[in-house]
Amino acid sequence: MSEKNTDETPVVRMVNITKHFPGVLANDSVDLTLHRGEVLALLGENGAGKSTLMNMLVGLYRPDSGEIYVKGKMAEINSPQDSMALGIGMIHQEFMLVGNMTVAENIILGMKDLPFVPPMADIKAKITELSKRYGLQVYPDKVIQDLSVGEQQRVEILKLLYRGADILILDEPTAVLTPGEARDLNEILKKMLAEGKSAIFITHKMDEVMEFSHTVQVLRRGKSVSSCPTNTIKRVQDLANMMVGRDILFSLDRGPYKPTDVMVEARDITVLPIGGGKPVLDKVSFSIRGGEIFGIAGVAGNGQQQLTEALTGLLRVDSGTILLNGKDMTNKTPLQVIKSGVSHIPADRGRMGVVGDMSVGDNLSMKKYRTQELSSHSVINRSWVRKFADHLIDVFTIKTPSQDTSVKFLSGGNIQKTILAREIDSCGGILIAVYPSRGLDVGATEAVRQNLIKQRDKGNAVLLVSEELEELLMVADKIAVMFEGRIMDIVDADKASTERLGMLMAGVEREDV
Amino acid sequence: MRLALEKRDYRSTRMTVLVPIVSLLISFLLGAVVLAISNVNPLQTYGAMLKGAFGSQTKIQYTIAKTIPLLLCGLAVGIAFRLKFWNIGAEGQYVAGVIGITWVMQFWTFLPNMLLLPVGMLIGVLCGAFWGGIPGALKAQWSVDETLTTLMMNYIIIGYAEYLYINAWKAPRGNMGTVRYPEFAWLPRIWGRVHSGIYFALILVVILWFVLYKTRWGFELNMIGKNRRAAQCQGVSIKRNIILAMLVSGGIAGLAGVIDSAAVTHQLTKGVNSGYGFTGIIIAWMSGLNPFVSIVVALIMAALETGSDALQLMKLPAAMGEVMQGLILIPLLAGSIFTEYKLVTHTSHKEATV
Numbered sequence: 119m120s121e122k123n124t125d126e127t128p129v130v131r132m133v134n135i136t137k138h139f140p141g142v143l144a145n146d147s148v149d150l151t152l153h154r155g156e157v158l159a160l161l162g163e164n165g166a167g168k169s170t171l172m173n174m175l176v177g178l179y180r181p182d183s184g185e186i187y188v189k190g191k192m193a194e195i196n197s198p199q200d201s202m203a204l205g206i207g208m209i210h211q212e213f214m215l216v217g218n219m220t221v222a223e224n225i226i227l228g229m230k231d232l233p234f235v236p237p238m239a240d241i242k243a244k245i246t247e248l249s250k251r252y253g254l255q256v257y258p259d260k261v262i263q264d265l266s267v268g269e270q271q272r273v274e275i276l277k278l279l280y281r282g283a284d285i286l287i288l289d290e291p292t293a294v295l296t297p298g299e300a301r302d303l304n305e306i307l308k309k310m311l312a313e314g315k316s317a318i319f320i321t322h323k324m325d326e327v328m329e330f331s332h333t334v335q336v337l338r339r340g341k342s343v344s345s346c347p348t349n350t351i352k353r354v355q356d357l358a359n360m361m362v363g364r365d366i367l368f369s370l371d372r373g374p375y376k377p378t379d380v381m382v383e384a385r386d387i388t389v390l391p392i393g394g395g396k397p398v399l400d401k402v403s404f405s406i407r408g409g410e411i412f413g414i415a416g417v418a419g420n421g422q423q424q425l426t427e428a429l430t431g432l433l434r435v436d437s438g439t440i441l442l443n444g445k446d447m448t449n450k451t452p453l454q455v456i457k458s459g460v461s462h463i464p465a466d467r468g469r470m471g472v473v474g475d476m477s478v479g480d481n482l483s484m485k486k487y488r489t490q491e492l493s494s495h496s497v498i499n500r501s502w503v504r505k506f507a508d509h510l511i512d513v514f515t516i517k518t519p520s521q522d523t524s525v526k527f528l529s530g531g532n533i534q535k536t537i538l539a540r541e542i543d544s545c546g547g548i549l550i551a552v553y554p555s556r557g558l559d560v561g562a563t564e565a566v567r568q569n570l571i572k573q574r575d576k577g578n579a580v581l582l583v584s585e586e587l588e589e590l591l592m593v594a595d596k597i598a599v600m601f602e603g604r605i606m607d608i609v610d611a612d613k614a615s616t617e618r619l620g621m622l623m624a625g626v627e628r629e630d631v
Numbered sequence: 632m633r634l635a636l637e638k639r640d641y642r643s644t645r646m647t648v649l650v651p652i653v654s655l656l657i658s659f660l661l662g663a664v665v666l667a668i669s670n671v672n673p674l675q676t677y678g679a680m681l682k683g684a685f686g687s688q689t690k691i692q693y694t695i696a697k698t699i700p701l702l703l704c705g706l707a708v709g710i711a712f713r714l715k716f717w718n719i720g721a722e723g724q725y726v727a728g729v730i731g732i733t734w735v736m737q738f739w740t741f742l743p744n745m746l747l748l749p750v751g752m753l754i755g756v757l758c759g760a761f762w763g764g765i766p767g768a769l770k771a772q773w774s775v776d777e778t779l780t781t782l783m784m785n786y787i788i789i790g791y792a793e794y795l796y797i798n799a800w801k802a803p804r805g806n807m808g809t810v811r812y813p814e815f816a817w818l819p820r821i822w823g824r825v826h827s828g829i830y831f832a833l834i835l836v837v838i839l840w841f842v843l844y845k846t847r848w849g850f851e852l853n854m855i856g857k858n859r860r861a862a863q864c865q866g867v868s869i870k871r872n873i874i875l876a877m878l879v880s881g882g883i884a885g886l887a888g889v890i891d892s893a894a895v896t897h898q899l900t901k902g903v904n905s906g907y908g909f910t911g912i913i914i915a916w917m918s919g920l921n922p923f924v925s926i927v928v929a930l931i932m933a934a935l936e937t938g939s940d941a942l943q944l945m946k947l948p949a950a951m952g953e954v955m956q957g958l959i960l961i962p963l964l965a966g967s968i969f970t971e972y973k974l975v976t977h978t979s980h981k982e983a984t985v
């Protein structure tokens with residue numbers, strides 16, 4: 119069954135696709151068409167079925183019913199290899215790199231037609247050439263687990279380019295990127311489109327939709343509710359409205375700034391890298407008061423993650439002091455830190471935030487299982503856990519068939535909501551949030567920001583690491599900018615400007631301004 | 632048409648039950664092939680094995696008596712495996728337990744008669760725990776690979792046990808083996824060969840099930856086993872739990888040795904490295920680390936061992952039983968694929984794929 123292959127033939131046509139999961143209708147008769155040289159933005163709330171639809175295009179899932187045509191021919195896509203052979207490649211929401219292998223090894227991993235002993239020198243040369251051509255800086259010999267999330271994503275993109283994909287699917291590619299990196303990605307995309315490639319792009323960021331895409335398609339609860347050229351959309355609100363089926367209020371309710379005592383204090387924290395070299399954290403000092411949101415801005419990979427890990431006891435500091443609620447907590451264990459009232463929303467949700475193979479209920483109780491609230495005399499009370507989990511699922515609107523579902527089966531945004539629910543609920547005074555709104559839809563993002571503010575208004579100290587200046591300016595009271603392991607400057611949020619913060623993030627010192 | 636494996640959207644519960652059963656059947660089939668090659672009638676042989684394991688009251692008793700240490704070893708290994716700590720040293724921890732109780736039985740004669748057995752058992756368990764704790768501590772402190780350490784430590788302790796029963800602790804008469812434990816310090820039998828060790832094993836099954844599935848510690852072990860880094864972020868100490876789990880694992884393997892020597896062999900002698908510890912690995916794996924399921928699996932394994940004595944009547948080596956045990960593991964490991972993946976057939980559209 120072939121359609122005529124003219125220039126008009128769409129490169130991808132999905133017809134009447136339906137997909138069930140136990141307890142969920144993830145896709146309900148969805149149609150999707152992608153043309154050559156087109157960027158299609160796929161939008162929808164968390165759990166709307168975007169990732170599922172795309173996973174069927176790359177052979178990770180099979181539709182219950184419906185057909186897929188690629189470049190005019192009906193395609194039977196049963197595995198990622200099949201989709202690769204058709205020129206379709208996907209960057210997943212949760213990266214699929216092997217942590218303890220090098221960049222080059224990851225790029226060739228799973229490729230067919232490789233000789234038994236891969237010619238690594240040639241492969242590396244080709245990687246370097248590709249990375250130059252598209253301006254993607256990667257080092258083929260670095261091990262994945264040593265890379266920042268942004269760097270890992272560049273590896274993912276290279277992997278696709280290396281394999282010659284011309285239909286690219288990007289599942290929330292910019293969720294983990296800095297505005298700068300997102301612009302770079304835009305440039306890379308443009309280069310690729312100019313070469314005749316096409317892309318489907320899932321995102322929750324409305325400005326990106328307007329900027330990058332030609333066509334917008336919106337899913338709501340598994341159904342495709344609209345599809346139109348991007349330039350026919352007048353207002354960002356209209357998009358949000360299409361996604362949730364009602365208007366979203368873009369305003370936050372925040373009380374006056376009433377700082378109390380210092381709750382978090384870092385004095386000259388220094389962390390040296392294992393192999394030697396420039397410090398990862400270089401004499402970082404700051405303090406956070408109760409009733410204050412302290413934002414940390416900076417391009418990812420400038421020490422933010424190490425800073426939060428040092429504060430939470432996950433990373434040893436080589437010198438300096440950490441005081442939490444006035445007590446010296448330098449190099450204490452994570453448990454001691456938790457017991458002193460610290461909650462932590464980690465950067466890497468899949469690896470650090472949840473246990474994918476355990477249920478939503480279990481994951482929600484991973485902080486409180488050791489308290490009187492969920493257990494007595496070392497025995498966990500299952501019925502208390504059930505009540506507790508159902509309550510959090512309800513309050514934080516986590517979309518899951520039941521609390522017994524394994525977390526790994528939730529949509530990306532709902533995994534993030536599970537972490538947020540657990541950490542915000544158990545917060546005992548200090549909340550450390552690293553990219554808390556990453557991967558959330560517009561509605562949920564507002565809810566998270568509102569939640570952070572609620573913590574502040576309650577008198578808690580909040581540390582918010584974010585790459586979005588807009589978010590920091592909206593939510594934080596003070597903003598520190600990190601660059602190469604140092605704090606460049608700390609400014610009051612109401613006196614800060616995007617330009618000034620941008621300069622600091624690029625490493626321009628105060629005196630030079 | 633072509634066959635392909637497709638990842639299941641969710642783990643199939645039906646498959647988790649079916650796979651062990653089908654694998655067992657397949658391994659018996661494989662065994663039949665091996666038997667046929669050895670020029671015996673497989674059906675007859677299996678019949679003989681079945682009779683050898685359950686054919687009479689005494690045979691049933693033999694089988695149950697073998698089930699006890701096997702079950703305990705399976706439980707021991709299972710605890711470590713929960714943490715993805717590959718303890719293949721239950722064999723050595725078992726031997727350490729036997730050495731411990733033998734030491735007390737031989738030299739702690741100052742104890743009142745009544746205390747000899749309980750103290751001996753306790754010391755034996757501690758020896759097993761110690762022998763398991765060392766690789767645990769090495770892993771926790773310096774990330775030393777546990778598969779190597781636990782395996783190597785088997786050979787160390789087995790060699791030491793040999794030295795003891797051939798040399799240092801050898802009974803004055805005979806050329807190997809220690810003096811037998813005093814009869815008042817034996818674990819009493821309750822039904823023919825079946826001894827009261829069975830109570831320990833069954834009670835332990837219940838306790839472990841409760842600890843693993845109901846308590847905070849069980850929850851922590853589960854977290855560590857399934858995502859170490861996330862567990863750490865939630866304040867669970869990886870080091871502490873690895874050491875703790877290995878102390879418990881080694882202690883239970885030690886208990887297996889203690890019980891078997893206090894109830895069956897009554898001495899430290901040749902054959903103390905019975906292979907129970909290694910079979911325990913198969914049991915833990917096949918039972919899906921579930922203590923209750925372990926009972927059934929241990930019984931099957933024990934039946935294979937007692938049943939294989941019947942093989943000699945068919946003029947086959949008793950080692951055939953071990954061959955069968957090995958054969959069970961292979962289809963099972965291969966079969967575990969089907970809990971995660973399903974087999975699908977595709978009618979190929981040649982024109983469909985570019």
Ligand SMILES: Nc1ncnc2c1ncn2[C@@H]1O[C@H](COP(=O)(O)OP(=O)(O)OP(=O)(O)O)[C@@H](O)[C@H]1O
Nearest residue numbers: 139144164165166167168169170527528529530531
């Ligand atoms: N393998 C799976 N097994 C069971 N349910 C699943 C599975 N994958 C997805 N789901 C369910 O299907 C629905 C759609 O999920 P999907 O991941 O496609 O959402 P999404 O639109 O990508 O959301 P997000 O923006 O949060 O990433 C969700 O309710 C999710 O729980």
Ligand SMILES: [Mg+2]
Nearest residue numbers: 169211529530
């Ligand atoms: Mg998704």
